[in-house]
Amino acid sequence: MKSAFESHNHSACADAAMTRATNLAAARGLRLTPVRRRVLEILLERHRALGAYEVLERLAAEGLGKQPPVAYRALEFLVENGLAHRIQRLNAFTACQSVHEDGQAPAFLICRECQTVDELDAADLRDALSTRAGQAGFTVERATIEALGLCATCAGRA
Amino acid sequence: MKSAFESHNHSACADAAMTRATNLAAARGLRLTPVRRRVLEILLERHRALGAYEVLERLAAEGLGKQPPVAYRALEFLVENGLAHRIQRLNAFTACQSVHEDGQAPAFLICRECQTVDELDAADLRDALSTRAGQAGFTVERATIEALGLCATCAGRA
DNA sequence: AATAGGAATGTTATAGCATAACATGAAATC
DNA sequence: GATTTCATGTTATGCTATAACATTCCTATT
Numbered sequence: 001m002k003s004a005f006e007s008h009n010h011s012a013c014a015d016a017a018m019t020r021a022t023n024l025a026a027a028r029g030l031r032l033t034p035v036r037r038r039v040l041e042i043l044l045e046r047h048r049a050l051g052a053y054e055v056l057e058r059l060a061a062e063g064l065g066k067q068p069p070v071a072y073r074a075l076e077f078l079v080e081n082g083l084a085h086r087i088q089r090l091n092a093f094t095a096c097q098s099v100h101e102d103g104q105a106p107a108f109l110i111c112r113e114c115q116t117v118d119e120l121d122a123a124d125l126r127d128a129l130s131t132r133a134g135q136a137g138f139t140v141e142r143a144t145i146e147a148l149g150l151c152a153t154c155a156g157r158a
Numbered sequence: 159m160k161s162a163f164e165s166h167n168h169s170a171c172a173d174a175a176m177t178r179a180t181n182l183a184a185a186r187g188l189r190l191t192p193v194r195r196r197v198l199e200i201l202l203e204r205h206r207a208l209g210a211y212e213v214l215e216r217l218a219a220e221g222l223g224k225q226p227p228v229a230y231r232a233l234e235f236l237v238e239n240g241l242a243h244r245i246q247r248l249n250a251f252t253a254c255q256s257v258h259e260d261g262q263a264p265a266f267l268i269c270r271e272c273q274t275v276d277e278l279d280a281a282d283l284r285d286a287l288s289t290r291a292g293q294a295g296f297t298v299e300r301a302t303i304e305a306l307g308l309c310a311t312c313a314g315r316a
Numbered sequence: 317a318a319t320a321g322g323a324a325t326g327t328t329a330t331a332g333c334a335t336a337a338c339a340t341g342a343a344a345t346c
Numbered sequence: 347g348a349t350t351t352c353a354t355g356t357t358a359t360g361c362t363a364t365a366a367c368a369t370t371c372c373t374a375t376t
Contacts, residue, residue, distance in 0.1 A: 068363070139313060
């Protein structure tokens with residue numbers, strides 16, 4: 001699997017994600033409605049996080065909804081079902097690029113230069129965090145791990 | 159050092175933090191002005207994250223500023239100098255409870271029940287993250303590690 | 317095929333978070 | 347004491363997010 005920072009056949013990458021989403025919906029009886037499907041497609045266009053209002057603009061241009069709740073509801077659906085992630089640092093959303101258990105969100109690498117967002121499996125980091133938290137009597141339910149920095153490409157350019 | 163979740167002599171805890179802040183300001187030639195000092199005191203009242211507008215209400219009640227930029231500027235100053243932290247998940251701010259290098263923010267444990275926020279030293283987690291990111295050619299500049307869950311006290315109550 | 321119940325979407329309105337831009341004032345430096 | 351720098355005051359606005367209610371669309375059941 002190529003990282004989001006490397007150049008790759010992106011349409012294959014997006015197609016694969018759409019296929020995973022379609023299969024997941026079928027398996028779980030989720031309704032991947034036109035708005036939801038379209039929002040996921042929009043997020044999949046690039047390895048970048050989009051704000052809800054950016055998504056909404058796109059939807060509006062296509063006649064799929066003009067008000068914020070339309071975008072927020074679709075995004076919420078995608079996030080709840082692991083098809084997209086919310087990037088807290090950016091107040092924005094990105095399509096899920098990997099496969100992982102529910103609630104087991106990966107860590108994110110966010111390039112401050114090109115805004116590309118990549119996922120990193122974070123199982124070990126989450127485990128370490130849970131262990132340490134557990135020592136303080138704290139039960140971790142959801143962990144957010146986000147790194148801001150420079151990707152290789154942008155570092156090379158500078 | 160007691161965790162924020164345990165009952166403790168909180169005024170001593172807040173005083174110690176204020177003293178650290180005063181010393182840091184002196185050492186670095188920072189200006190801990192009345193507004194900045196007061197904002198830090200307000201954050202130190204409890205181990206909870208406060209939104210900028212909550213801080214602003216307090217300031218306004220005391221005649222220290224009525225407009226959002228007053229609160230945001232003071233908070234920005236505190237965060238930049240490591241005296242407070244921004245909790246991304248909450249869009250809120252909390253006083254720093256520990257001592258750490260610049261930019262080396264700790265991990266946060268956020269109880270979803272009592273809203274208490276505690277810090278955990280995250281040096282090892284950050285290192286692990288940086289190493290893993292480095293394998294993908296990514297240079298981590300700042301890492302956000304936040305865990306949402308239940309503290310021992312609240313878990314016991316349920 | 318009618319219909320009842322639930323799920324999704326449409327719509328209005330508003331709440332909450334954050335900053336740009338410019339004016340004024342205070343403090344340190346020269 | 348003039349200059350420069352930093353902090354604060356103020357106005358205005360932009361971005362992010364959700365509550366609440368109306369309507370439409372599916373689905374399952376009769």
